[in-house]
Amino acid sequence: MSASQQLTPTNPNSALKIRLAYRFLLTLNTLNAKKPPNFDHTQIHRRSHRVKIAAYASMASVVGPKRAWSRAILWKIRNRGMLARNKKRIHRISTPIRLHRHHARRRRNPNRVVHVDPFVNSGLEVKLRKLVPGAETIDPCGLLDETADYIKYLATQVEVMRNLVDLYSTI
Amino acid sequence: MAGENEIEGRNRNGEQMHYSSTNLSSDWPFNGSNDLTNTSPTIWDHNPTNSQHLGAFCDVNLQNNATTSSSALGFRKGNHIAPSSWSPPNSAVKRGGVFLPPPPAATSTMLPHTLSQFPADSGFIERAARLSSFSAGNFEDMMNPFGNVPESSLSPYSNRPVQGQPQDGFVNVIKSTSGEGSKDTPPPVDYETNDGSQPKHDARQGGSGFSGNNLPGEAEYSEGGQDETSNEGFGSKKRRRSDQDTDYNQVKRSSQTPNEATRNNSEIQQKGDKNPNSIANKSSGKHGKQVSQSSDGQKEEYIHVRARRGQATNSHSLAERVRREKISERMKFLQELVPGCSKVTGKAVMLDEIINYVQSLQRQVEFLSMKLATVNPRMDFNIEGLIAKDMLESRVGPSGTLGFGADMAMAYAHNPSQMASIMQGGLSGLGSSSDAVRRTINSHLLAVGGVYKDPSSQLHDIVQMGLNPSGTPINTQNLGSTPPSHLKAEPQKTF
The missing domain is CATH 4.10.280.10 (Helix-loop-helix DNA-binding domain)
Structure with a gap:
């Protein structure tokens, strides 16, 4: 399946939404079953963190391993204990390779005018790479692909969560 | 004007790109004469790895030639007769309607269509002249693989026996034309030396001449229209000779230009690939998309890689x-x-x-x-409301942002009555829409319904079963039928 087919914007994708909601509710349910919330500040904080993780996990698991961002999310969630333990090392590993290359080039010949389109040279791309999980090392085209897909799912997830909040607050 | 016609024809062809051969046969007769020049590029896009690729090749070759060099015309003519006499569903061909291709040979299925399509228009020659991209050289080299032809069949008259005795089938025709094609290109000068007054002699002399012979036949076909069938072969002979003088000049012109333009071409297949692409470039991007997917990759590459002027x-x-x-x-x-x-x-x-x-x-x-x-301490599976609200939001539009703002103010308000008052507008239509949702979803979910008796214990099973969106709405049904008491009871166990 080509990227263009996947990226075709479909108006409110109810099937996708239902899947997301289902996954999310499952994880929420297990979360609740594990730990009954009590309204302590730190407890709430921890709990909200868990819910957030659940949200991302449901997103990624709906997509499955076919996307780079979902793979990255799943990997991060699975290894979050290890990640928290040695954050620095992982951070060093995951710094984008492209960055190094650009700096090296600039240092070598600062006066040379490199005519590349603004997409690469502006720090925006790096920013975007940091935002989209798992996009640190893919090429710009892939980055945009991933971003589009990620945005799609993230928006749906936000919608689902908002609806859930509305629902629970009305009950 | 002709250019527009070509583009339109290309359009139509693009839509029919995926046809099996049956579609082809049914569609061709209805295509106007415009398709004559255009079919070849589209068929080029056919993936040659198909089992039919032989047929596709033949097709392309034929049509390329038909559009450019007159040599193909005779070929086509011979072929036009061949299917009617040769394959069982003759009557269908005569009607110009559905032609059921005999399964054994892919080439046989492909060829007749090109034939039936061609005769519709006499004016196509002029258009062919403008399409300078197609070459007789293509024709020759492509046909070579098919024709292991003895020299005897190379004579320009080989076409005529085929017409007279259609039982020989188009295989003969292929051989003969391929031989002619191969013979044809080496002395391309002959096209220029031909006189309009002596087309017949030229035809006898060599492969280069047969173009003159056959083209009038083409023109004559155009007069007859598509009703012409196997018996046409005999009558056409006579008429052809009478028409020769008038039509030959046109033909000559058309045949010369493509020949000269493409004589230098060494990589024939590549050229064949490129030419349609360039044409597709000219026609807008939309048309390119309609062409078959297998060709899309190639085509896009070409479009992208092409450097424009400057x-x-x-x-x-x-x-x-x-x-x-x-x-x-x-x-x-x-x-x-x-x-x-x-x-x-x-x-x-x-x-x-x-x-x-x-x-x-x-x-x-x-x-x-x-x-x-x-x-929320209470997690119940009240997804019905969720879906209903989704539908509402999609209906209302950007109301979500408003709701969100309200929620922000209410973030820590546990008073349901307040929220209810806020959400009133949204919830008013909830009943009807949820009913609709339930109705639509339940239809294909009833089969799974039994699973959901005890959601808490069997959730994981369901997940592992790979239950996709279908899983949830079942719940909604349960909820709808029975008040959510038992579902609500479940989370309360945890406390």
């Missing part, structure tokens, strides 16, 4: 251009996804917008997760 052509700049086009294409997708990004021009600004959007979404997730953590 553009740099070295490989680096070409690659760079390809990359930039890819990026801009993705940007367009993103533009559609990100709200408020459609007006923005300039990649940097757009990127900024996208980044902001992603950030805002992530922050929203964070915020909403916090709210979910605080707001």
Whole structure:
């Protein structure tokens, strides 16, 4: 399946939404079953963190391993204990390779005018790479692909969560 | 004018690209004469790895020739007769309607269509002259694989026996024409030396001449229209001779130009690939999309790689251009996804917008997760309301943002009555829409319904079963039928 087919914007994708909601509710349910919330500040904080993780996990698991961002999310969630333990090392590993290359080039010949389109040279791309999980090392085209897909799912997830909040607050 | 016709014809052909051969046969007769010149590029796009690729090859060759060199015309003519006499469903061919292709030979199925299609228009020759891209050289080299032809069949009269005795089938025709084609190109000068007054003699002399012979036949076919069938072969002979003088000049003109234009071409197959692409370039991008998917990759590559006038052509700049086009294409997708990004021009600004959007979404997730953590101790599977609200939102449109603002104010309010008052408008229509949803979803979900007796214990089973969206609405049904008491009881166990 080509990227263009996947990226075709479909108006409110109810099937996708239902899947997301289902996954999310499952994880929420297990979360609740594990730990009954009590309204302590730190407890709430921890709990909200868990819910957030659940949200991302449901997103990624709906997509499955076919996307780079979902793979990255799943990997991060699975290894979050290890990640928290040695954050620095992982951070060093995951710094984008492209960055190094650009700096090296600039240092070598600062006066040379490199005519590349603004997409690469502006720090925006790096920013975007940091935002989209798992996009640190893919090429710009892939980055945009991933971003589009990620945005799609993230928006749906936000919608689902908002609806859930509305629902629970009305009950 | 002719150019427009070509484009339209291409359009139509593009839509029919995926046809099996049966579609082909049924469609061809109805296509206007415009298709004559256009079919060849589309069929070129046919993936040659198909089992039918032989047939496709033949097809292409035939049509290329038909459009450019007159030599193919005779070929076509012979073929036109062949299917009617040769394959069982003759009557269908006569009617010009559905032609059921005999299964054994792919080539046999492909060829007749080209034939039936051709005779419709006499004016196609002029158009062919304009399509200078197709070469007789193509024809020759492509046909060579098919014809292991003895020299005897090379004589220009080989066509006529076929017409007279149609039982020989088009295989004969292929051989003869291929032989002629091979013989034809080496002395291309002959085209110029031919006189309009002596087409017959030229035909006898060599392969180069047969073009003159056959073309009038073509013109005559156009007069007869599509009703011409196997018996036409005999009558056409006579008429052809009478028509020769008038039509031959036209034919000569058409045959000369393509020949000269493409004589130098060494890589024939590549050329065949490229030419349709260039044409597709001229016609708008829409048409390109309608062409078959297998060819899309190739075609797009060509479109991208092509350097326009004044553009740099070295490989680096070409690659760079390809990359930039890819990026801009993705940007367009993103533009559609990100709200408020459609007006923005300039990649940097757009990127900024996208980044902001992603950030805002992530922050929203964070915020909403916090709210979910605080707001709700009770997790029941009341998804019905969720879906209904989704539908409502999609109906109302951007009301979601408003609701969100209200929620922010109410973030820590546990008083349901307040929220109820706020959400009143949204909930008013909930009943009807949820009913509709239930009705639509239940129809194909009843089979799974039994699973859901005890949601808490069997949830994981269901997940592992790979139950997709279908799983949830069942719950909604249960909820709808029985008040959510037992579902609510479940989370309360945890306390």
